[in-house]
Amino acid sequence: MSEHYLLNYVDCTEYELPLDFRNIFGRERETFLEIGFGSGEFLLQKAIENPSSDYLGVELSMISAEKLLRSLSRNYVQNVRALLVDASFALRNILPRDSLSGVYMNFPCPWPKKRHSDRRLNTASSLEKIAKVLKKGGFFQLYSDSEEFVHEMLEEVGHTEFFDDPVLEANPTVGAGTRYEKKWLVMSKDIYRLKCIRIESEINDEEDVVRVSNLWIENIDERSLQKVEGESFSKNEIFVKFMGLYRNMDCKTFLIETLTVDRGFSQRFYINLSRRGNRWLIKLDSQARPFRTKAVKFALRVLSEIIVKEDAGGNRNH
Numbered sequence: 001m002s003e004h005y006l007l008n009y010v011d012c013t014e015y016e017l018p019l020d021f022r023n024i025f026g027r028e029r030e031t032f033l034e035i036g037f038g039s040g041e042f043l044l045q046k047a048i049e050n051p052s053s054d055y056l057g058v059e060l061s062m063i064s065a066e067k068l069l070r071s072l073s074r075n076y077v078q079n080v081r082a083l084l085v086d087a088s089f090a091l092r093n094i095l096p097r098d099s100l101s102g103v104y105m106n107f108p109c110p111w112p113k114k115r116h117s118d119r120r121l122n123t124a125s126s127l128e129k130i131a132k133v134l135k136k137g138g139f140f141q142l143y144s145d146s147e148e149f150v151h152e153m154l155e156e157v158g159h160t161e162f163f164d165d166p167v168l169e170a171n172p173t174v175g176a177g178t179r180y181e182k183k184w185l186v187m188s189k190d191i192y193r194l195k196c197i198r199i200e201s202e203i204n205d206e207e208d209v210v211r212v213s214n215l216w217i218e219n220i221d222e223r224s225l226q227k228v229e230g231e232s233f234s235k236n237e238i239f240v241k242f243m244g245l246y247r248n249m250d251c252k253t254f255l256i257e258t259l260t261v262d263r264g265f266s267q268r269f270y271i272n273l274s275r276r277g278n279r280w281l282i283k284l285d286s287q288a289r290p291f292r293t294k295a296v297k298f299a300l301r302v303l304s305e306i307i308v309k310e311d312a313g314g315n316r317n318h
Helices: 003-008 021-025 041-049 062-074 087-094 114-119 124-133 147-159 179-186 222-226 294-307
Strands: 031-035 054-059 080-084 100-106 134-144 163-170 192-198 215-217 232-235 238-247 253-262 265-276 279-284
Touching: 003 062, 003 080, 031 041, 041 054, 041 062, 041 080, 054 062, 062 080, 087 124, 100 124, 124 134, 124 147, 134 147, 147 163, 147 192, 215 294, 222 294, 232 294, 238 294, 253 294, 265 294, 279 294
Parallel strands: 031 054, 031 100, 054 080, 100 134
Antiparallel strands: 134 192, 163 192, 215 279, 232 238, 238 253, 253 265, 265 279
16 A cells, blocks of 8 residues: 555554554544444444544554545545455454544454354354453444344343443334445345444453563574474464474574464464574564464464474573
C-alpha cells in the first residue's frame, strides 16, 4: 500500500497492547468497531455522519483495507482507523476491555458447511470476545441475509450472561448500506438485523500477548541445529513448527523460519541466531514483526533448549 493512504492505517505490532485509543486517534471520544469491513462503505458513511465519534475496522483482506484507505483519503475522513488483523485475536488481545460503545458485524459469511464450522462468528465464544470489549450499555448489531445464521446467533445471545434485550427484525427500515445488502435487495432476499445490549457481567479471558525477551546461550550444538527443520512442538493451546533453516557464508548467523499458533491464530516469521563475541543471541528477526504471543515466546525457548551445547560436565549452559 502506498504511504499516501496509510494515515488511517494502524500497524498494531508497533504499539503496546492493548491499544490506547488516544494514541491512535489523538483524542478520547466514543469509539465503535466494525468486524470485517469489506469495501468499507459502512465505516465511511458512519464516520462522515458522526465526525465527533471514532471508528475502528478489523479486516484480513489487504485488498479490502486498501479500498477503505483510498476512500478515507479521497473524502478527507480522519476519524477511522483500519486494522489488518484476525478479528478474534484483535478482540482478545488488541482492543481494551470495556472500551467500545458499539460493535457492528455486517453480512459475515455464514460458513454453512460443517467442515467450516470453526470459522463461524455466531458462536458463544465470539459473543464473549465481543462482550469483553464493549462498555456496559454498549450494543452489538448484526446484519445478515441468512435467517439460520441470525437465529443461531440469537440463541447464543440467550445462553450468555453478557447481553440483554435482544431484538431481531426482518427487513428493517434502516439498512447497513453495504454493496452486499444492495445486491440481496435487488434479488428480493430477506435481510435480518439483530441488536442486543451489553450488561454488567464479569468476563475472565486470558490474553495471548506476553513479554518476549531475547535469549543468550554460551555455545550451540550445530548437529542439533541442523535437525531442527521440520520439528514441531505443542503445549496446551499453542503450537510451534520450525519450517526452515538458513545460514550466512561464515555460519555465524542463522535464520530459522518459524510457524506459531495461539488458540487458532497463526503467525509466520524468522528467529535470528547470531554469534556475538563468545556467546550466541537468539531473538526475533527485525524484518518480521509478529505479535509477541505465548507461542512466540515458547518457540524461542524451545529452540534454545534444542541447540544449546553441553559443557565438559554434561551441563547445558544458557
